[in-house]
Amino acid sequence: MVRLENLTKEYDLPPVKGRPAQVVAADRVNLQIADGEIYGFVGPNGAGKTTTLKMICGLLVPTSGIVEVQGIDVEHRPEDALQFIGYLADFFSLYDDMKVWEYLDYFARAYKMPAHQIPARVTEVIAWVGLESKRDAFIQGLSRGMKQRLGIARAVLHNPPVLVLDEPASGLDPKARVELKDLLKNLNRDGKTILISSHVLSDLEEICTSVAIMEKGHLLRSGKLAAVMEQSTETAAKRRIRIRVAEVSDQLMEWLSARDGVTEAHPSAKIIPGSSSVDFLFSGSDSALAALVKELVVAGAPVCAVEGSAESFEQIYARLSGGEVM
Amino acid sequence: MNLFSNPEILRNARIQLRPRKLLIAGVICATISIVVGYVFFKGNVSVNGLPVSDRGDLLLHTILWIQAAVLVIGGGIACIHAIQREKDQNTFDFQRLTRLSPLELTLGKLFGAPLMVFFVFLCFLPAAIFGAAAGDASASIVLVAYVLLILGAIVYNSFALVMSLFLRRGTVTWAILFFLVFVGYSSSSNVFLAAYVALGSISPFVAIDLVKQNSWSLASETISIGGRTFHPPNPFHDVFFGAPVHHALVLFILYVTILAWLIPAVARNIKRDPTNYELYTPGQALGFLCYLNFILFAFFVWRTPQMSGPFVARPQSFTPLDIQSLLLSTNILLFFIFGFVLLRNRNQIRRYLHGGDPAPTARLETWPAPYLFLGALIVGVAMILIIQWQRDPSLEWSLAVAGFRLVYFAFWLICDFLFLQWMNLRRSAHPLLMGVLFLGVYYACAIIVVGALHLGSNPFTAIFLPTPLFGLNTAAWSAHQAVLIGALIAQIAAGIVFMLFQRRALAELRPRPSSISASAQPSGVAS
Ligand SMILES: Nc1ncnc2c1ncn2[C@@H]1O[C@H](COP(=O)(O)OP(=O)(O)O)[C@@H](O)[C@H]1O
Ligand SMILES: [Mg+2]
Numbered sequence: 001m002v003r004l005e006n007l008t009k010e011y012d013l014p015p016v017k018g019r020p021a022q023v024v025a026a027d028r029v030n031l032q033i034a035d036g037e038i039y040g041f042v043g044p045n046g047a048g049k050t051t052t053l054k055m056i057c058g059l060l061v062p063t064s065g066i067v068e069v070q071g072i073d074v075e076h077r078p079e080d081a082l083q084f085i086g087y088l089a090d091f092f093s094l095y096d097d098m099k100v101w102e103y104l105d106y107f108a109r110a111y112k113m114p115a116h117q118i119p120a121r122v123t124e125v126i127a128w129v130g131l132e133s134k135r136d137a138f139i140q141g142l143s144r145g146m147k148q149r150l151g152i153a154r155a156v157l158h159n160p161p162v163l164v165l166d167e168p169a170s171g172l173d174p175k176a177r178v179e180l181k182d183l184l185k186n187l188n189r190d191g192k193t194i195l196i197s198s199h200v201l202s203d204l205e206e207i208c209t210s211v212a213i214m215e216k217g218h219l220l221r222s223g224k225l226a227a228v229m230e231q232s233t234e235t236a237a238k239r240r241i242r243i244r245v246a247e248v249s250d251q252l253m254e255w256l257s258a259r260d261g262v263t264e265a266h267p268s269a270k271i272i273p274g275s276s277s278v279d280f281l282f283s284g285s286d287s288a289l290a291a292l293v294k295e296l297v298v299a300g301a302p303v304c305a306v307e308g309s310a311e312s313f314e315q316i317y318a319r320l321s322g323g324e325v326m
Numbered sequence: 327m328n329l330f331s332n333p334e335i336l337r338n339a340r341i342q343l344r345p346r347k348l349l350i351a352g353v354i355c356a357t358i359s360i361v362v363g364y365v366f367f368k369g370n371v372s373v374n375g376l377p378v379s380d381r382g383d384l385l386l387h388t389i390l391w392i393q394a395a396v397l398v399i400g401g402g403i404a405c406i407h408a409i410q411r412e413k414d415q416n417t418f419d420f421q422r423l424t425r426l427s428p429l430e431l432t433l434g435k436l437f438g439a440p441l442m443v444f445f446v447f448l449c450f451l452p453a454a455i456f457g458a459a460a461g462d463a464s465a466s467i468v469l470v471a472y473v474l475l476i477l478g479a480i481v482y483n484s485f486a487l488v489m490s491l492f493l494r495r496g497t498v499t500w501a502i503l504f505f506l507v508f509v510g511y512s513s514s515s516n517v518f519l520a521a522y523v524a525l526g527s528i529s530p531f532v533a534i535d536l537v538k539q540n541s542w543s544l545a546s547e548t549i550s551i552g553g554r555t556f557h558p559p560n561p562f563h564d565v566f567f568g569a570p571v572h573h574a575l576v577l578f579i580l581y582v583t584i585l586a587w588l589i590p591a592v593a594r595n596i597k598r599d600p601t602n603y604e605l606y607t608p609g610q611a612l613g614f615l616c617y618l619n620f621i622l623f624a625f626f627v628w629r630t631p632q633m634s635g636p637f638v639a640r641p642q643s644f645t646p647l648d649i650q651s652l653l654l655s656t657n658i659l660l661f662f663i664f665g666f667v668l669l670r671n672r673n674q675i676r677r678y679l680h681g682g683d684p685a686p687t688a689r690l691e692t693w694p695a696p697y698l699f700l701g702a703l704i705v706g707v708a709m710i711l712i713i714q715w716q717r718d719p720s721l722e723w724s725l726a727v728a729g730f731r732l733v734y735f736a737f738w739l740i741c742d743f744l745f746l747q748w749m750n751l752r753r754s755a756h757p758l759l760m761g762v763l764f765l766g767v768y769y770a771c772a773i774i775v776v777g778a779l780h781l782g783s784n785p786f787t788a789i790f791l792p793t794p795l796f797g798l799n800t801a802a803w804s805a806h807q808a809v810l811i812g813a814l815i816a817q818i819a820a821g822i823v824f825m826l827f828q829r830r831a832l833a834e835l836r837p838r839p840s841s842i843s844a845s846a847q848p849s850g851v852a853s
Contacts, residue, residue: 008680010676014755021753022753054419057423058423060601061598061599061602061673061677063676063677064680064681064837078597079425079427082423082425083425085423087420089416089419089420092416092417092419092420093415093416093417094417095337095341095417097341098337098340098341102340106333107420107424110334110421110425110426111425112425154420
């Protein structure tokens, strides 16, 4: 388990136009991350994700607050806590002039794994990230995706129960992203707790069990993915409704816009050729919606289907963060 | 702890000692050795007619010099890069996260980074052995010289590693230049220092001089220039509290003890957050100051040191008061090292202020004055006691003057460091650098003005500069007591002003109530 208590980090920024400034990159962040979760940290650039993750690993000392990993205080007993953490930084490099196996061998030794287990473990991890053919290659010659996988291989090498991955998907092509997701799901299935940050929301929505939404150092929302989304829907007075019709006409749009409780009516983008639909925001109960649909049919609109489209994570996020989506 | 099983050394070995690189380095070293050997043995203008043994010695000295340069300079540069480059390339954090103990990581860097340098050193060994065999160098001396050379190189490399720890992006070139100057400076003889400290050079290059001298004798040579004879001091004749000791022994002990200060300093920081580095705790820093002063006191020529030799026209003797002044002025450098170790940055202060039980405000506001005062008290009183006990009663001495000088010295330093500490808490890109620059400009201007107007020993100058204090004697003291005490009060007043500035800087770093209300806003949704 990872526990953050009132975690705060203040930075000094280099002076801009003569006026120096301070920034609170993490402001009294409280979180409890249970074992076995894939916990996503979402937020725009500069939200404080990297800062928070680095404090969890003990790479940065917090200005105040406590981090505990598996019940061990990271700041005061780093040597004990670090065996439980595998970390991958957002920007990192590997030793270019080492071979892939040498690199992993070095970290296996540095993590004090028993010497007789090291060669087997290195081979295992290399196979697991799919770099068998590059075992004896110099790191210099690897592609970005391969380097990323080697970085993950290093992070899981000593079999830590907690993995901290900072923007692992950034800079990867779509294929490599899919591979990464599979890798993470496998790891999670093996019982690893994964803390992952990203500003690309779709990455997280698919694999995370929980999320923490950060902005300007504040934790806006946190908890199970479903709960966070539900909470947000509750707080929202309006629901998004989509009506599929045989054909969208100006009349229909006018008629809809004139109804009570309907706002932002607009023809939705054509997803499936030959089918049209109208999106709008509706505020009111289900019976009010039923009444509206009935009136619509009576008025002669060619209604095929009515869908209460769920708000996507991305939309919720956009609303929470005041539109600052990446 | 087995050095050879250190993963960091293994990593460096794998990177640096690939067969191709070894081959190239080996061939280059062999070529140089052969060329040098050929020049000395197959005749050349300057060595024609020399007996074989002298040629062997020449070869040994030359190779030894190359080895020393490779170990000290090459190793130093490798160590300057050792930590800094990893930070630059974002690989260092991963090392900090491993379970390597801080000491293992430090030793891994210290002995791992210069592995290629060590290999080159070994490649030159055959030529050196050949030279030693052909010449008439004593085996024991060559052996001791090598021990000193290697140990000394490790000391200099550790110093480079300390620098590497603190380097920021884009400062490596300056660091290397500084290191080269430091090597050059510490390897050249300092006539002024030699006059009152009976301690030979601490440079590893001394090993070459030892081989050249080729004897354990401490007797000094006799040189005659223009009919006059001189006895230039034997560079290996050290005097430890009055007893003659061979410099090789002193150097060995010095190297070992300095390493005992440098390596733990790196080890206690290497795995920390760089914004939270602290070379030594205040107590350890005080210990280091005392250690340096112990060396100074141990080798100081307490009884009327004399400036003599071919460069000094008239032997000049010092009174006990002059001795105190000499020791205090040497201590300016030592106290500046001490003071800089004590300084704290914004990040550290912020942590104190945000922490559960913040240190008493008074201690933060007056920092680092208490430790400087304590240091001055310990060093100064020890100094006065030794002078009191050693002095020649016929020469001028006054406890009042010595005491006043010490108090002034302490408050002058405290004032400077309260200024630097305040500057270090200001918000700017390089706060400490600015502070040092301002201080440097102030002293440069003050010294120029005082020098131009010949006010160096005018008591009023003491308000701005400590120069009058260094030449102070009983007569001047009784004549200008009021002015001098006024100058001391001026130092204290300036210190208080900087303390008030520091208080303001501290107020800004306290946790702000605004950030509390801001975090309370997004309700209790965050679990
Ligand atoms: N070393 C640093 N010095 C000063 N400010 C920093 C430093 N690192 C990050 N910051 C600032 O802290 C804030 C949070 O940064 P970061 O944690 O990197 O955000 P994220 O990873 O979410 O993009 C930003 O405003 C950034 O400018
Ligand atoms: Mg980031």
